[in-house]
Amino acid sequence: MHCEQIETLLSGYVDAQLTQQQRQMVEIHLADCPMCRDEVKSLQRIREDLQMMRIPDPSADQMDKIARGVFERGFTGLGWFLSIVGAMILIGYAVYEFLTAPTADAVVKVAVMCVLAGCVFLFGAKAAERTREYHTDHYKDVER
Amino acid sequence: MGVGRFGEAGEARAEPMAVGGRRKQMIRQLFEQEAGRVYQLAYRMVGDREAALDFTQETFLRALRSADGMDPTRNLTGWLMRIARNLCIDHLRSRRSRATVSLSEGAASAEPDRQTPAADARLIGDERRARVEAALARLSDEHREMLILRDVLDLSYGQIAETLGIPAGTVMSRLHRARRAMRNLMGGPSDAL
Numbered sequence: 001m002h003c004e005q006i007e008t009l010l011s012g013y014v015d016a017q018l019t020q021q022q023r024q025m026v027e028i029h030l031a032d033c034p035m036c037r038d039e040v041k042s043l044q045r046i047r048e049d050l051q052m053m054r055i056p057d058p059s060a061d062q063m064d065k066i067a068r069g070v071f072e073r074g075f076t077g078l079g080w081f082l083s084i085v086g087a088m089i090l091i092g093y094a095v096y097e098f099l100t101a102p103t104a105d106a107v108v109k110v111a112v113m114c115v116l117a118g119c120v121f122l123f124g125a126k127a128a129e130r131t132r133e134y135h136t137d138h139y140k141d142v143e144r
Numbered sequence: 145m146g147v148g149r150f151g152e153a154g155e156a157r158a159e160p161m162a163v164g165g166r167r168k169q170m171i172r173q174l175f176e177q178e179a180g181r182v183y184q185l186a187y188r189m190v191g192d193r194e195a196a197l198d199f200t201q202e203t204f205l206r207a208l209r210s211a212d213g214m215d216p217t218r219n220l221t222g223w224l225m226r227i228a229r230n231l232c233i234d235h236l237r238s239r240r241s242r243a244t245v246s247l248s249e250g251a252a253s254a255e256p257d258r259q260t261p262a263a264d265a266r267l268i269g270d271e272r273r274a275r276v277e278a279a280l281a282r283l284s285d286e287h288r289e290m291l292i293l294r295d296v297l298d299l300s301y302g303q304i305a306e307t308l309g310i311p312a313g314t315v316m317s318r319l320h321r322a323r324r325a326m327r328n329l330m331g332g333p334s335d336a337l
Contacts, residue, residue, distance in 0.1 A: 007320070008316060008317045008320050009316070010320065011316055011319050011320035011323055012301075012316045012320075015294065015301070015319075017300070017301045017316065042327055043320075043323050043327075046295070046323050046326050046327055046330070047294075047295050047323075049272065049276045049330070050276065050280075050291055050292075050295030050296055050326075051295055051296065051298075052272075052273060052276075053273065053276060053277065053280070053295075053296050054184055054296055055184065055187055055193070057180040057183065057184075058179075058180075058183055058197060058200075062197060063179060066179065066197060066200055066201045066204070067172075067175060067179075069201045069205075070171075070175065070201055070204040070205055070208060071168060071171075071172055071175075071208075073205070
């Protein structure tokens with residue numbers, strides 16, 4: 001087998017990523033070819049040079065902080081959800097009591113209804129914006 | 145938690161299971177195995193250690209969100225690296241509105257007082273390391289990407305194929321070309337030996 005035929009396999013040989021058959025082919029060739037043996041040494045040196053380009057890993061504290069940010073976010077979301085649901089129930093009950101109270105002025109009732117309607121519209125607009133963002137999210141189609 | 149703990153055969157694969165309730169556990173396991181490698185990849189791409197920490201967290205958040213539909217029989221490390229790579233590329237593109245972004249392009253353009261790869265090499269004062277960094281910066285995007293994924297992050301050929309979305313058979317030939325280009329930039333075979 002000629003050097004040209006074996007050349008591409010040399011990187012796979014250095015990385016121990018060849019099949020047994022490929023590895024045997026390379027080893028037979030290397031036994032008789034000093035040029036390809038030099039090539040292997042050269043590739044190994046390049047690999048060693050690049051391996052030293054790693055930087056130190058983050059500290060344990062930094063990793064813990066990242067892990068909390070990833071895996072404890074669910075509790076934050078649940079907290080928000082429960083708080084919002086509770087607040088909505090309270091507001092709904094207060095509004096009902098206010099609107100059905102015989103002592104309240106009709107003008108005030110209308111004003112309060114307008115404020116509430118405004119809040120609902122603002123919430124709806126924000127929800128629509130979030131929905132649009134989701135549909136244009138580059139990563140929702142990341143291949144799984 | 146670092147790269148060194150993964151070993152050569154650090155293939156992260158999940159057992160087939162109903163993901164739903166256990167997806168968080170699965171991603172947590174992936175975090176324990178691969179967070180260091182995701183950090184290294186993000187650092188090489190955005191060129192800043194603090195930003196790399198942020199991108200590591202964002203990568204796992206996105207993985208967690210995507211876990212419902214993931215195929216546990218596929219290469220999870222490659223899947224995770226692809227998320228991290230896409231995230232960093234998108235960030236660099238939006239930051240600088242440029243069409244071409246590579247693994248260390250961000251590092252080359254980061255502010256001088258930040259902990260960039262080139263600055264790190266200078267600070268360490270290691271001449272060889274600085275030469276390797278300079279040669280890496282002069283490589284084509286394709287070659288640089290291959291060398292970082294294989295030699296810096298120590299990904300297997302299968303993981304690289306999954307990360308880049310290329311056939312596994314292409315990895316070896318592309319990697320060989322990249323190493324030869326790197327050797328030429330480092331001063332040829334005699335210097336590299």
